[in-house]
Amino acid sequence: MSKINKVWVIAEKESALAQLLAGGRQLGEEVAAVVLGTKEETKKAISLGADKIYWLGELKAENVYEDYAPTISGLLKQERPELVLVQPSKRGKLLAGRLAANLGTSVLVDATEVKVEEKVQVTHMVYGGAAFRTEQALTETTIVTVGAGAYTALPEEATRQGTVIDVEFVEPQHKVKLLEKKNKAGATVNLSAAKRVVGIGRGIANQEDIKLAEELAEQIGAEVGCSRPIAEGVNWLPTERYIGVSGAILKPEVYLAVGISGQVQHMVGVNQAKVIIAINKDKAAPIFKHADYGIIGDLYKVLPLLAEKFKASK
Numbered sequence: 001m002s003k004i005n006k007v008w009v010i011a012e013k014e015s016a017l018a019q020l021l022a023g024g025r026q027l028g029e030e031v032a033a034v035v036l037g038t039k040e041e042t043k044k045a046i047s048l049g050a051d052k053i054y055w056l057g058e059l060k061a062e063n064v065y066e067d068y069a070p071t072i073s074g075l076l077k078q079e080r081p082e083l084v085l086v087q088p089s090k091r092g093k094l095l096a097g098r099l100a101a102n103l104g105t106s107v108l109v110d111a112t113e114v115k116v117e118e119k120v121q122v123t124h125m126v127y128g129g130a131a132f133r134t135e136q137a138l139t140e141t142t143i144v145t146v147g148a149g150a151y152t153a154l155p156e157e158a159t160r161q162g163t164v165i166d167v168e169f170v171e172p173q174h175k176v177k178l179l180e181k182k183n184k185a186g187a188t189v190n191l192s193a194a195k196r197v198v199g200i201g202r203g204i205a206n207q208e209d210i211k212l213a214e215e216l217a218e219q220i221g222a223e224v225g226c227s228r229p230i231a232e233g234v235n236w237l238p239t240e241r242y243i244g245v246s247g248a249i250l251k252p253e254v255y256l257a258v259g260i261s262g263q264v265q266h267m268v269g270v271n272q273a274k275v276i277i278a279i280n281k282d283k284a285a286p287i288f289k290h291a292d293y294g295i296i297g298d299l300y301k302v303l304p305l306l307a308e309k310f311k312a313s314k
């Protein structure tokens with residue numbers, strides 16, 4: 001694959017920044033990160049693969065993330081990178097939309113693959129994960145949101161050198177007024193950083209039975225994720241734990257699917273796992289077509305047995 005000259009990366013979270021920088025290094029000769037954060041965060045971005053940092057300073061109390069769109073748009077018009085990779089967080093999507101509007105283009109969303117064939121080409125899922133579409137922007141700069149798991153972060157290199165450019169804030173013409181900030185109740189989870197994930201589905205009959213999966217997850221050092229109906233249906237787990245085309249896209253070393261049928265919309269979130277193991281009582285469940293190892297059995301019997309075995313082997 002050929003490379004383009006300049007790739008820019010914009011991410012709110014460090015884990016996403018690390019992944020997008022790794023993607024940037026595959027695609028471009030020079031990789032720059034736009035950093036809204038501390039000086040320490042600029043150093044971190046360099047150690048993770050950025051050659052250049054456009055440093056916006058720290059987020060001011062009176063601003064929200066997307067208020068920086070005019071500042072970044074000005075930089076884009078001046079520096080003309082061929083590609084901007086943006087983390088698809090809620091605020092990241094808002095920012096990407098504004099940047100694209102300012103450049104007279106649109107955002108290519110939720111890329112599963114970005115490649116360079118003379119120009120930048122972006123592939124993403126359509127029809128709920130049943131098909132893929134490849135698109136190419138006709139403008140000089142292509143703005144793309146890239147889901148978690150598309151790239152694997154490079155190891156940190158503390159000795160890497162890079163340039164930090166201080167950027168002056170350009171006041172937006174139309175601002176959203178921040179009235180209040182509240183912390184979300186409950187623990188947050190970063191599923192895309194987990195090496196092992198136990199995913200639970202509608203095979204779990206009651207909310208309290210989730211503890212069976214949690215006990216096994218604890219034994220094997222895994223995070224618990226779920227299918228959409230568990231998070232958006234019965235609402236037993238928070239939405240940040242659901243996996244699939246409309247949830248988190250993961251690339252763990254091991255994915256253990258428990259009582260999950262294996263519909264395509266779920267599987268697109270885990271089909272990049274190195275090893276997939278399925279526990280399902282229905283031997284005809286589609287999950288077994290995707291699994292490297294399968295246990296045909298009742299999860300209520302299998303989960304406690306596995307947890308016990310792992311505990312005993314410690």
Ligand SMILES: Cc1cc2nc3c(=O)[nH]c(=O)nc-3n(C[C@H](O)[C@H](O)[C@H](O)COP(=O)(O)OP(=O)(O)OC[C@H]3O[C@@H](n4cnc5c(N)ncnc54)[C@H](O)[C@@H]3O)c2cc1C
Pocket residue numbers: 127128200201202203204226227228229230242243244245246247258259260261262263264265266279280281282285297298299300
């Ligand atoms: C546009 C669109 C987007 C979607 N996005 C997503 C998405 O991002 N993520 C997602 O997950 N879904 C998504 N869905 C929903 C998806 O199509 C499926 O409906 C969903 O994934 C099914 O969840 P499930 O496997 O938990 O439940 P089910 O399909 O009901 O499967 C339950 C499984 O549990 C097994 N089982 C039952 N009891 C036991 C037991 N005691 N022991 C062992 N096995 C047992 C059954 O045999 C069955 O295979 C989307 C759908 C649409 C239309």
